[in-house]
Structure formats: C-alpha cells, structure tokens
Amino acid sequence: MALRVYNTLSQTKEPFQTVAPGRVGMYVCGPTVYSKSHIGHMVGPVIFDTIKRYLTYLGYQVSWVVNITDVDDKLIVQAQKDGTTVKELAEQVTADSLDCLAALSVDGIDHMPRATEHIGEIIAITEGLIEKEFAYESGGDVYFDVNKAESYGKLSHRDPDDLMVGARIEPTTLKRNPGDFALWKRSKPDEPSWDSPWGPGRPGWHIECSAMSLKLLGAHFDIHGGGLDLVFPHHENELVQSESYTGVPFASYWMHNGLLTKDGRKISKSDPGTIVLMSDLLRDYSPDTIRVLMLSSHYRRPIDYGPTRLAEIDRGLQTFHRAFERFEELGNEPFHQLDAPRTRADWKAGDAPALREIAEHRTRFLDAMDDDFNTGGALGELFEVVHALNRTAAALTAASSPADLADYRSGMVVLKELSQLLGLFQKPPAKPEVGGDALTGDLLELLIELRARLRKEKNFAMADEVRNRLTGLGVVLEDGAQGTRWRIEPKH
RNA sequence: GGCUCAGUCGCCAAGUGGUAAGGCAACGGUUUGCAAAACCGUCACCCCCGGUUCGAAUCCGGGCUGAGCCUCCA
Known part of the structure; x- marks a missing residue:
C-alpha cells in the first residue's frame, strides 16, 4: 500500500507526492511563548513527530520546522503583568516548551525559528505585497486586501462573503474591508518595535509563518500542519499572503490535528478549569502514557483527556513493560538496546511460524500508517505483536534451541521497530x-x-x-x- | 445564522460495499503453595427513518445528538 494523506484543501485523502523526490519539507505552527505548555500544546508536536518518524522510515529526508512566536499582544500583556521583559518571558516559556517536547520524545524538529529573528524577511514580504497591490499601508499599519485574492477561502472552504456575517471584527477605519488582516502593526510606546518603511512597528500574527517557511523550506513545500482551530483565519491568511507574494503554490498538503478536550470541554485559556500544565502531568504519568493518549485515535479526531483515561492507558502499557522484562530475563539483553530496522525492507520473517504471525501484524501496522497515519489502528497491531511474543516466550524452555531463541529475538526486534515509529519506549523505564x-x-x-x-x-x-x-x-x-x-x- | 467534522460493545477505539481489529473493565479456564503476571476462551446485528445494491457500519437523502471554526487559541 502506498502512503495516502488527507488534505484539508481537497478534503480527501490524496496519494503522497513530494515537491522534490525523496525530500519532505514540513512546517507546523508552534507555540506563542507567553505561558507554560499545557497538554493541548503537545498534541500537534507528538502527532507530527510520529509523522516525521514514519516518513523517514519510508525513506524520505524530512526537514521539519516549528516556529516560535515570541512577539505578540499576549506576550506584551503577560510580561507587564509579571513585571518582566518580553524577551525574558519568551526565554522562560520557550525553555519549558523544549523540556516538554524532549520528555515526550519529540526529537525530530530540525529548526525552531523565532519570529523576532526574521523581522527583515517579514518586512521584505510586506513590501513585496504592497508592490503587487495585494496590501496597503494605512496609518502606520499594513493590511492585506482580501478582495484582491480570488482564491481567498479555499482552505477553510468558506465563501468570503459569508465570513463577514456574524463575525465580530473590531470596527476600524483603517481597513478597506472588515476581513482584511494586519501584516504589520504600528507599535505603541513601550512596546517592542522595529523600524520599517511604515514607521516603528511589529509584525502581524500570520506573516511570520510565511516568512520563516519561505526562508527554511522554500516557496513550495510539502506539508503544513497545525491544530484544527488554526484553519481559519491563521492558515487561510498565511496561504493567501504566501501565494500572492511568491506566485507559486504554498504547501501541497495541509494537515490538521483534532483538539484535546478535558471532560468534554475544549482546553482553552479562557476556560481555566481545563488547563493542565504539561510539567505537572509529567510528574504523575509516564511520557509514553501521554503519547499513547494522543496517538490512540486518528489525529483528525478530538481526544478527550481525563485521569481515568490515562490510568487505563497506563495499565495497558504494563503489558509491554512486562514483555520487555521477560525478554531481558530470557536473553540477557535489554529491549532498549535492540537495534531496529530503519526501513521496511530491513526485516524478513523467514520460515518460523511464530514470525509469520508477527510479520502479518507488522504488515497491517504499516498499512494502517500508510492510510493517513492511522496510529489508532497501528496501536492495535502493536498489542497483537506483544501477545504473539508472549506466547512465544511461554513456549521457550531451557531446552529450546538457539534458533528458537533467535526467532523470539527477531520478533522482539519488530516490536522495537514498530514502537519506535510511534515514538514509544524510547527510554529505559526509570x-x-x-x-x-x-x-x-x-x-x-x-x-x-x-x-x-x-x-x-x-x-x-x-x-x-x-x-x-x-x-x-x-x-x-x-x-x-x-x-x-x-x-x-x-x-x- | 453560516461552514466543517463526527455518532461502532459499560468506557476508549480500528474498520469507507461482502456478514465487526485492539485496549480498559467483566466473566469462565490453564498455570501458581496462594496470588500476580502470562496464556486460552466468553462478551456488539455498528444513533433513528427511508433509499441505492445480489449484498451497507461503510454510498445517497432526511432526522436526532455531539464537537470545532466563523474572535486570541495547538
């Protein structure tokens, strides 16, 4: 089976074809660093980390970019509240974010560019858009004119005219159309600001992603990801400004992960009861447990978080840990030190019946992953593999031949290979x-x-x-x- | 009000035309000094109503229910 990927643009699963053969450029919207990571912030990173693992396994050379938004209204407000500077706040929160990512074995990110380090690029794109008459300066702000781009609305599948109805958009005399969005904002005194052709100011929210993806991945790259709640307006705006500027298609595939809810309610800063800090959660649950929560259903579906659910997952995971211990007792070799095949072709079942069964589950696992990264289905097969290995282990005795032991070990290698694709059991248990x-x-x-x-x-x-x-x-x-x-x- | 998406065992969840993976829980059994673990086995006509089809959880139409977006949000 060949890899197929759901694309928000077409609302269908499409065969996966890259811009450049053998290479994948992937951009995922990262955190605005004004408060510590909560569990919802980690869903995207875990999912796209898993996607990168699989693409790499398929033989692609993947370059993954996650941006850090370190200048924004919220940072300014929060820094004032804390009596600190925007810069210092951003550094603290970024450090927390990196700790959480590392704990969850999200280690595939290649670049984490900061918005403040790309002001020059942002200004250049804004100037280019004004030159092409997609954007206009108004009172020190620069806005993108949504009426100039015919395709506006193609990602979120909305009629631009419908958007205006019911939308609560701040009344302003500076915009030509209510739906126009800011590329550049004039800064007030005491706010971070940079010199620009339009006076001192700072970038709007959407433009930084266009600037950094263009710089690190090129005008046309393969995958753009983020949470479902970013489809509109953020991604729609990013898409229209990028394509208007470069004149070429932006991302080939738009992938959006479902949102996490707590007891059925969306996790959001405006609903304080739903906030669960990642750093707190990691004290009570293993990273694997949290990772499985996020991978147990398809990435486009919402996930409901609750202590009961995590405890359930935890119990299920014990099966694997016991199998690892059993393996170590029987073979004197820690599971965590096994070398896993790096590609699909690097493992062969051979003739042993026990391995034929494992090979079957391995195929189903990989087929599930090929089908739009169906980690839920893949996880089911992982349990099948561990059960098959337990049966094998139960049949082993002191009199077993070295060949039998080798088959058992080979099956264990498959478990290592597949669990590694999901980013599980990466570290020995502490x-x-x-x-x-x-x-x-x-x-x-x-x-x-x-x-x-x-x-x-x-x-x-x-x-x-x-x-x-x-x-x-x-x-x-x-x-x-x-x-x-x-x-x-x-x-x- | 508009635009999306979803509704499968007590709970979580895979399955996109050929008679339902897996996990948790539960219940039998093997094993064990007893447990635990492991293994074997039991446990679902797929929200409702209509339609298409030889055949539908899967396609179409209509309901009902839930979620997200339309405003900062992963």
Missing part, C-alpha cells in the same frame, strides 16, 4: 528512581531474598504477609519461574 534512590532497590532485593527462604521452608503465611505489606506500600511482587520481580504501582 525503575530504581521511582521509589526514591538505589537504596530502595537494594532493600527490596533483600526482602525478596528473605521471603524466598520463607517460601522454601513452606512458611507461606509469613511469605504472604511480606508480600501483602509491600503491596500496601505500593510495591507489587510477582513470583515467576526466573525468580521474583518487583515493581512500584503508579499512585493514580
């Missing part, structure tokens, strides 16, 4: 630290050893008491053929 420090681990090993003696002496009453009391402390013991395992239960 087990000893969970309870505090390494001493915890040593003490538990001691208790387990003593309990093993009790069991050997058939003093089950005492052995059970040790286990029960540990359970009460949040430590679960599991007796297996290879000895006793312990783990700390998450508190939620």
Whole structure:
C-alpha cells in the first residue's frame, strides 16, 4: 500500500507526492511563548513527530520546522503583568516548551525559528505585497486586501462573503474591508518595535509563518500542519499572503490535528478549569502514557483527556513493560538496546511460524500508517505483536534451541521497530528512581531474598504477609519461574 | 445564522460495499503453595427513518445528538 494523506484543501485523502523526490519539507505552527505548555500544546508536536518518524522510515529526508512566536499582544500583556521583559518571558516559556517536547520524545524538529529573528524577511514580504497591490499601508499599519485574492477561502472552504456575517471584527477605519488582516502593526510606546518603511512597528500574527517557511523550506513545500482551530483565519491568511507574494503554490498538503478536550470541554485559556500544565502531568504519568493518549485515535479526531483515561492507558502499557522484562530475563539483553530496522525492507520473517504471525501484524501496522497515519489502528497491531511474543516466550524452555531463541529475538526486534515509529519506549523505564534512590532497590532485593527462604521452608503465611505489606506500600511482587520481580504501582 | 467534522460493545477505539481489529473493565479456564503476571476462551446485528445494491457500519437523502471554526487559541 502506498502512503495516502488527507488534505484539508481537497478534503480527501490524496496519494503522497513530494515537491522534490525523496525530500519532505514540513512546517507546523508552534507555540506563542507567553505561558507554560499545557497538554493541548503537545498534541500537534507528538502527532507530527510520529509523522516525521514514519516518513523517514519510508525513506524520505524530512526537514521539519516549528516556529516560535515570541512577539505578540499576549506576550506584551503577560510580561507587564509579571513585571518582566518580553524577551525574558519568551526565554522562560520557550525553555519549558523544549523540556516538554524532549520528555515526550519529540526529537525530530530540525529548526525552531523565532519570529523576532526574521523581522527583515517579514518586512521584505510586506513590501513585496504592497508592490503587487495585494496590501496597503494605512496609518502606520499594513493590511492585506482580501478582495484582491480570488482564491481567498479555499482552505477553510468558506465563501468570503459569508465570513463577514456574524463575525465580530473590531470596527476600524483603517481597513478597506472588515476581513482584511494586519501584516504589520504600528507599535505603541513601550512596546517592542522595529523600524520599517511604515514607521516603528511589529509584525502581524500570520506573516511570520510565511516568512520563516519561505526562508527554511522554500516557496513550495510539502506539508503544513497545525491544530484544527488554526484553519481559519491563521492558515487561510498565511496561504493567501504566501501565494500572492511568491506566485507559486504554498504547501501541497495541509494537515490538521483534532483538539484535546478535558471532560468534554475544549482546553482553552479562557476556560481555566481545563488547563493542565504539561510539567505537572509529567510528574504523575509516564511520557509514553501521554503519547499513547494522543496517538490512540486518528489525529483528525478530538481526544478527550481525563485521569481515568490515562490510568487505563497506563495499565495497558504494563503489558509491554512486562514483555520487555521477560525478554531481558530470557536473553540477557535489554529491549532498549535492540537495534531496529530503519526501513521496511530491513526485516524478513523467514520460515518460523511464530514470525509469520508477527510479520502479518507488522504488515497491517504499516498499512494502517500508510492510510493517513492511522496510529489508532497501528496501536492495535502493536498489542497483537506483544501477545504473539508472549506466547512465544511461554513456549521457550531451557531446552529450546538457539534458533528458537533467535526467532523470539527477531520478533522482539519488530516490536522495537514498530514502537519506535510511534515514538514509544524510547527510554529505559526509570525503575530504581521511582521509589526514591538505589537504596530502595537494594532493600527490596533483600526482602525478596528473605521471603524466598520463607517460601522454601513452606512458611507461606509469613511469605504472604511480606508480600501483602509491600503491596500496601505500593510495591507489587510477582513470583515467576526466573525468580521474583518487583515493581512500584503508579499512585493514580 | 453560516461552514466543517463526527455518532461502532459499560468506557476508549480500528474498520469507507461482502456478514465487526485492539485496549480498559467483566466473566469462565490453564498455570501458581496462594496470588500476580502470562496464556486460552466468553462478551456488539455498528444513533433513528427511508433509499441505492445480489449484498451497507461503510454510498445517497432526511432526522436526532455531539464537537470545532466563523474572535486570541495547538
């Protein structure tokens, strides 16, 4: 199956064809850095990170750009409130954002350009648009004249005339049409400002993305992404100003992720009860859990977040962690150190029946990804793979041949390969630290050893008491053929 | 009011014309000193009404319900 991608422009899934053979340019709208990241901010990055992983696996060389908006009304207001400068606020919030991205294994971003570092490019485009008469200067502001562009509305599928009805647009005498949007804004005293042909000012919201994508990816690139709520007006405006300026098509594919809701309500700054800071969430849940939440359904659908849901996912993920432990016990090799195939052609099933089954699920996984990055379907196959591996592991004994062990390992490599495509299980679990420090681990090993003696002496009453009391402390013991395992239960 | 999108097991969710993946929960069983884990098994006529078709969860029409956008928002 060949890759197909849903395009907001055509509202259909289209075969994926790049501008330049073998290369993909991808631009995703990033944060406005005026307050710390909440969970909703991470949906787009996780999804597009997964998309980049898959495109890379398919053999494309992907260049991924995520912009940082570090000049904006909201930054100005917030900095004043905090008694700090816009620059300092932007730096703090950007650092938080980068921490969250790193924690969630979003590590495929190639460029994170800042708006303030591209003022020259922004001015040049604005001048060009005035020259071509798509834009006009008015009282120190510069506006894009939406009536000059026939195609306006083609992305959000709206009739420009309909837009005006019911839209609450600030009355201003500066604009020719109510729908015109600012490319450049005259700045008030005490606001960040840059010199321009129209006097001191700062860029409008939409123009920075046009400037930075043009600079880093060229006039015509492959994928433009962002949240569904950005389709209008942001992306529509970005699209019309870019194409008006360059005269060539802008992005080939527009991809929009669904929004996250909390208990059914959209996460938004204007609804404080819905805000869940990423840094807080990461204290209670593993990055994998959060990532799976975002990848468990198709990226265009809304996702509802809640503690119950995360706990559910967490429990499901335990299946994988136990399979990794089992693998390490049987083969003396940590799952996390396995080398995964880098492309589809780098793994072959061979003749072993166990591997044939895994190969089937692998095919279905990849087919799902080919179908507009259907991570939900792919995730289902991942569970099938781990179950198949557990069956294989259960059949292994001390008398098993090296060939059987090799097949088991080969199946594990597939699990590594596929989970890596989703960005899961990238880091070894931080087990000893969970309870505090390494001493915890040593003490538990001691208790387990003593309990093993009790069991050997058939003093089950005492052995059970040790286990029960540990359970009460949040430590679960599991007796297996290879000895006793312990783990700390998450508190939620 | 306008423009989009969605409605599949108790909950989450895949499936875009040929008689319903997977996860969580639940219930049997194997295993275990007992547990846990693992494994095996059970658990859905796909919001409603009409239509197209040999055949529809999947296509069309009409309802009902929910979400997003039209205003800053990932």
